[in-house]
Amino acid sequence: MTREEIIKNGELVYRRTPVLTDNVMHYCPGCGHGTIHRLIAEVIEEMGIQDKTIGISPVGCSVFAYNYFDVDFVEAAHGRAPACATAIKRLNTDKFVFTYQGDGDLAAIGTAETIHACNRGENITMIFVNNAIYGMTGGQMAPTTLLGMKTVTCPYGRTVEANGYPLKITDIIASLPGTYYVTRQAVFTPAHVRKCKQAIRKAFENQKLKKGVSFVEIVSNCNSNWKMPATKANEWLEANMLPFYPLGDLKTPEK
Amino acid sequence: MAKELRLMKGNEAIAESAIRNGVDGYFGYPITPQSEVLEHLMAENPIEKTGMVVLQAESETASINMVYAGASCGKKVMTSSSSPGISLMQEGLSYMAGAELPAVVVNVVRGGPGLGTIQPSQADYFQSTKGGGHGDYRLITLAPASVQEMYDFVGLAFELAFKYRNPALILSDGMIGQVMEKVVIDDYKPRWTDEYIAKTCPWATVGKPANRKHNIITSLELDSAKQEEIVNRIQEKYRKCEANEVRYELIHCEDAEYLFVAYGSSARICQKAIELARAEGIKVGLFRPITLWPFPSKQLKEAAKNVKGILSVEMNCGQMIEDVKLATECRVKCEHYGRSGGMIPDPNEIVEALKKQIM
Amino acid sequence: MAFQGTLVIDTEKCKGCGVCIVGCPKKVIALSKKVNHKGYNYLEMVNEAECIGCANCAVVCPDGVITVYRAKI
The missing domain is CATH 3.40.50.970 (Thiamin diphosphate (ThDP)-binding fold, Pyr/PP domains)
Incomplete structure (x- = not known):
């Protein structure tokens, strides 16, 4: 069968979701942000909630998320996305509200807003992209930077003495009674992507139940600031990030 | 009802x-x-x-x-x-x-x-x-x-x-x-x-219907030329606000030879000070800005045209007086009297300050 | 049931990260020696007959540049 025949007579297995705009994303080649954006957009498309969704972008690499999602979007001050989501959801209870935050935004400057939105049990979805580094500002240490890991602000490697421990904020969040579903996922292989999408879907569906925060951490890469090619970054992620940030559900309604 | x-x-x-x-x-x-x-x-x-x-x-x-x-x-x-x-x-x-x-x-x-x-x-x-x-x-x-x-x-x-x-x-x-x-x-x-919000606030992020582009609320624009346009647009809005929204009150200003300029609590205290001063024959009035921004500069300039001096009475160490001086272009003698740290001035103090600093 | 698949690649939006190549079970795709307008060596099919239309490449693509079709054979 020729290529033309397959396209003409076969089935369409995969296409870019129209819930993403046509704008070319500014992310570096191979960055997990693009994949995660796509998964969220696909979930919004599949649930048919494009007209009912309001997203909140952080400060950090994904500050421009609003240029890529074809949904209404609010750009929050650094760390304040959970406070923003709280107000939007409380004032628009019929809408689907999600935050999209990186590790610096969610687990450093915005820790208070994160913990309190989760503890209040706001009926929102929170997407947390953890790549253990500050991407936008040029590779500084994040609260989630691994011990021994080099960044431009811990150039000889993170030490406990100088910088304290990497923060497993998702574990803290799972311990809060206001959260309903807490999971840690990744997007560096097709299998992980498919699983992550199911988790995001669940995290959005949960808003219908009004039972509290659904929180999805996604362990991701930062090949530019990790200073390695995208494929090597994904290998490094599997070898170094996953042992410290193991994948799987931390809290599910069933358990 | x-x-x-x-x-x-x-x-x-x-x-x-x-x-x-x-x-x-x-x-x-x-x-x-x-x-x-x-x-x-x-x-x-x-x-x-x-x-x-x-x-x-x-x-x-x-x-x-x-x-x-x-x-x-x-x-x-x-x-x-x-x-x-x-x-x-x-x-x-x-x-x-x-x-x-x-x-x-x-x-x-x-x-x-x-x-x-x-x-x-x-x-x-x-x-x-x-x-x-x-x-x-x-x-x-x-x-x-x-x-x-x-x-x-x-x-x-x-x-x-x-x-x-x-x-x-x-x-x-x-x-x-x-x-x-x-x-x-x-x-x-x-x-x-x-429905009213959708009609009157077309910019609001309320969920994107199929018939419009997505709304974005942000204060970020990395393109300097565009950011300058945004700043200019906002400034233009401020000029309109300055032209249209100034609010103030004149109390006993008709025959005033001296003026208190005061807002909020200070303005209330100044009203008693006016009563005390006028009992002594001192013709003093009060200019009370209600909008502090936009500041009623033109109106104050007009009110100050025929007075001999102005006392800016504030519960601080002298802040509004800068706007008072700008408004009156320093053509009239203008001094500040204030208390700070949570102290509230007494009307007698204010009259004394008027006599000592202005008269 | 066997499938034959094919890809439509938006080569101008491809950033040549190669994540999809690792994900392909049939070694159907590779980076071109040519570059797009941004200077990236973009993705191309090099072993078209082997494609089964599994969409692994499209699923891991951060930029969503791959459209996948398949037909029963």
Whole structure:
């Protein structure tokens, strides 16, 4: 069968979701942000909630998320996305509200807003992209930077003495009674992507139940600031990030 | 329904007015001397009456960002705090001015700097009228001098905030917030419907219908040329506001040879000082700016045309006097008299200051 | 049931990260020696007959540049 025949007579297995705009994303080649954006957009498309969704972008690499999602979007001050989501959801209870935050935004400057939105049990979805580094500002240490890991602000490697421990904020969040579903996922292989999408879907569906925060951490890469090619970054992620940030559900309604 | 008369604290009047003006949401954090705003709202439980959301946030930082996001949805949202809390909110206020969002913030000022005192002060004049946060922006600033004005200015502040898509500030102080006075209150006005918001706030992030582009609320623009355009557009809006929204009051100015310029609590005290001074034959009047930004510069210049001197009476170390001097182009002798640290000037002190510094 | 698949690649939006190549079970795709307008060596099919239309490449693509079709054979 020729290529033309397959396209003409076969089935369409995969296409870019129209819930993403046509704008070319500014992310570096191979960055997990693009994949995660796509998964969220696909979930919004599949649930048919494009007209009912309001997203909140952080400060950090994904500050421009609003240029890529074809949904209404609010750009929050650094760390304040959970406070923003709280107000939007409380004032628009019929809408689907999600935050999209990186590790610096969610687990450093915005820790208070994160913990309190989760503890209040706001009926929102929170997407947390953890790549253990500050991407936008040029590779500084994040609260989630691994011990021994080099960044431009811990150039000889993170030490406990100088910088304290990497923060497993998702574990803290799972311990809060206001959260309903807490999971840690990744997007560096097709299998992980498919699983992550199911988790995001669940995290959005949960808003219908009004039972509290659904929180999805996604362990991701930062090949530019990790200073390695995208494929090597994904290998490094599997070898170094996953042992410290193991994948799987931390809290599910069933358990 | 006939108008109702109630005895209320200034802080309670703010809260009651919010409910009755169809405000959609209040987000706040307790701080003396304004905690009665949140307390009154919680006691009234307006979600049952009008559907208004009231939330005690984890901090002033969270409160102002809740206001930012609520305003993004075209909702009428507000917060209140006192000086140290308002300092924490400056980030959010700058973002709101940059993203052109309407909201109302109430500052029941206490003495600073730092943790300062919980007593009344007017030391936040600069912060309120000259920016406070980063970037070129202004807050529409209203200064109530009575509990009735606390009540009335909530509606007015929302009207101006939405007209200019900019945050509006009610700059009160611990005295007006805590004092009890008679207040005429209105009947409940309904909150805006989703349809009304969609029509009047086409920029609001309320969920994107198929027939329009997605709305984005942001204050970020990395292209400098575009950012300059945005800043210029905002400035143009401010010029319109300056031309149209100046509010002030003249008291005993007709025959005045001297002028007090004072706002809020100071303006009330000056009225007694005028009475005392006039009993001694000193012809003094009061120019009371009601909008501190836009400042009634032209009107003050006019009022000061035939006076021999001006005393700017403030509960601070001399802040508004800079605007008074600019307005009068230093053509008239102008001095400052003030108390700070939460001290409230006595009318006799003010008369003495007038005699000593101006006459 | 066997499938034959094919890809439509938006080569101008491809950033040549190669994540999809690792994900392909049939070694159907590779980076071109040519570059697009941005200077990236973009993705191309080099072993078209082997494609089964599994969409692994499209699923891991951060930029959503791959459209996948398949037909029963």
